[in-house]
Amino acid sequence: MKNHTSFFIITFLWSWGAWSVPIVSGWPVTHPAAMLLYIVGGIAPSSTGIILAKLKGDSYWRSFLKRSIDIRLITKKFFIFIFTIIPATTITGLLLYVVFTGEWPGLDSFIKYINNPSHIVLLAVFMLFFGPIPEELGWRGYALDHLEKEYSHFNASILLGFFWMMWHLPLFLIKGTYQYNLFLTSPYLMFDFMIQFYPLSIMMDWVYHNTNRSIASGVLFHFCINFFGEFLDIPDATKYYRTLVQIIIAAIILYSWWKKERYNGTNKKAGEQSPALK
Numbered sequence: 001m002k003n004h005t006s007f008f009i010i011t012f013l014w015s016w017g018a019w020s021v022p023i024v025s026g027w028p029v030t031h032p033a034a035m036l037l038y039i040v041g042g043i044a045p046s047s048t049g050i051i052l053a054k055l056k057g058d059s060y061w062r063s064f065l066k067r068s069i070d071i072r073l074i075t076k077k078f079f080i081f082i083f084t085i086i087p088a089t090t091i092t093g094l095l096l097y098v099v100f101t102g103e104w105p106g107l108d109s110f111i112k113y114i115n116n117p118s119h120i121v122l123l124a125v126f127m128l129f130f131g132p133i134p135e136e137l138g139w140r141g142y143a144l145d146h147l148e149k150e151y152s153h154f155n156a157s158i159l160l161g162f163f164w165m166m167w168h169l170p171l172f173l174i175k176g177t178y179q180y181n182l183f184l185t186s187p188y189l190m191f192d193f194m195i196q197f198y199p200l201s202i203m204m205d206w207v208y209h210n211t212n213r214s215i216a217s218g219v220l221f222h223f224c225i226n227f228f229g230e231f232l233d234i235p236d237a238t239k240y241y242r243t244l245v246q247i248i249i250a251a252i253i254l255y256s257w258w259k260k261e262r263y264n265g266t267n268k269k270a271g272e273q274s275p276a277l278k
Contacts, residue, residue: 002146002150003052003056003142003146003149004143004146004147004150006052007048007049007052007138007142007143007146008143008163010044010048010052011044011045011048011138011167012166012167014041014044014047014048015041015042015044015045015167015170016041016170017041018037018038018040018041018044019037019038019041019170019171019174020170021033021034021037022034022037022038022174022175023170023173023174026175027174027175028174028175028176029174029175029176029177029180030176034174038174038177041170042130042131042134042135043134044134044138045134045135045136045137045138045139045143045167046133046134046135046136046137046138046141047134047138048138048142049137049138049139049141049142049143050064050137050138050141052142053141053142064141064142064215067141067212067213067214067215067216068137068141068215068216068219069216070214070216071214071216071220073211073212073213073214073216073217074211074214074216074217074220075210075211078207078210078211078217081207082207082217082220082221082224083220083224085203085224085249086224086225086228086229087224087228087232089242089245089246089249090228090229090232090234090242091232092241092242092245093234093238093239093240093241093242093243093244093245094234094238094241094242096241096244096245097237097238097241100241101237105234105235105237105238106235107232107233107234108233109230109231109232109233110231110232110233113231120231123227123230123231124223124227127223127226127227127230128219128223130226131222131223131225131226132218132219132220132222132223132226133219135222136215136218136219136222137215137219139160139164139218140204140205140208140215140217140218140219141215141218143160143163144156144160144205144208145213147159147160152257152261153205153206153209153257153261154254154257154258154261156205157201157202157205157254158198158201158202160201160205161197161198161200161201161202162197162198164197164201165194165197165198168194168197172190179193185236186236188240189236189239192239192240192243195243195247196243196246198247198250199243199246199247199249199250200221200225200246200250202250202253202254203221203246203249203250203253204217204218204221204222206253207221
């Protein structure tokens with residue numbers, strides 16, 4: 001069985017198995033047992049990635065650990081990109097909403113945190129351990145690494161975005177989760193939430209390949225998605241514009257990959273040395 005196939009099977013069985021209990025029982029996520037199972041399911045991607053990476057031997061394990069904790073692999077330019085792209089796309093989406101509707105929506109969450117700076121620190125700590133660390137050592141740490149041994153950047157990004165998206169599906173059925181409340185508000189918001197995994201996956205994978213396959217870059221990028229999503233918490237009606245902006249950025253990255261893959265293919269036919277994809 002292929003390495004990435006094993007990862008996805010174990011991760012999905014682990015997470016979906018844990019989350020199926022509160023779904024079948026009807027427990028809300030605030031129920032103690034449901035919360036425990038919610039957490040157990042949530043740590044599956046990174047836990048599976050760590051286990052499989054360890055099983056691959058000392059050499060791969062040392063590389064895995066280094067790429068997970070050594071932030072020196074991330075250059076200054078990509079640190080800036082990681083920490084600015086999410087607020088930038090969010091604010092751009094907000095401004096597009098204003099331009100097209102003539103309305104300026106309230107930013108209640110942003111105002112609340114600005115008025116309580118200590119809460120920003122607590123939010124940052126919570127968001128680091130709620131998603132990025134439990135997930136990214138699996139998605140970007142193990143799965144992407146092995147997907148790209150068989151697929152191009154383009155296909156690996158799309159495949160990982162698909163599995164990352166599908167992994168979240170049961171959460172729409174657990175009462176009280178963000179996903180459940182999103183679906184109750186509007187099925188269009190659910191669709192927007194699911195589509196967003198594709199452009200985000202592409203941007204994260206682009207950063208990954210420009211930071212020496214840094215797993216830490218995925219953790220930090222995922223942190224920014226969660227942190228700024230809560231910190232800014234733009235109104236629902238503006239989220240579609242944010243996703244559109246992210247899709248445009250992802251399309252530019254995909255186009256650059258396509259051009260380089262085409263260039264590499266031409267060089268190989270001509271017997272030339274082709275440059276590494278970036």
